[in-house]
Amino acid sequence: MPCIQPATPEKVKDMKEESFIREGKGKLKVTVESGGETLETTMSGSLKSVEEIAEMLGVEAKEGKIEAVVDGVKVKMERGKLELEFESGDRMRVEKA
Known part of the structure; x- marks a missing residue:
């Protein structure tokens, strides 16, 4: 069985990067690398x-980690x-x- 599973396109069609973030306490560092520039x-x-997030994407989390390709985007999370x-x-x- 492959470790990278395709997600259900209907589930992730309108998903944005902000969908992974919960408002509230804490601070997050966001790094974007695009065209040789880093922000x-x-x-x-x-x-x-x-x-x-695994449930949102329709994939399985294994050992507390996600490695999947969802709608052309490679997702890695721990x-x-x-x-x-x-x-x-x-x-x-x-x-x-």
Whole structure:
């Protein structure tokens, strides 16, 4: 059985990157790498749990981690850290600050 499973397109069709973030206490560091440039910022909030995000994406979390390709976006997550790599080569990393 492959470790990378496709998600259900209907579930993730209108999902935005903000869907992974819970408003409230905490600080997150967001890093975006695009076209050789890097942009870093911090924001208030916290990442949703690995299990919540796995359910949102329609994939399985194994040993508290997610590694999947969802609608052309490579998603890697473990507690406190989320990485998205888009088909264009752009990358976004969200982690606890």
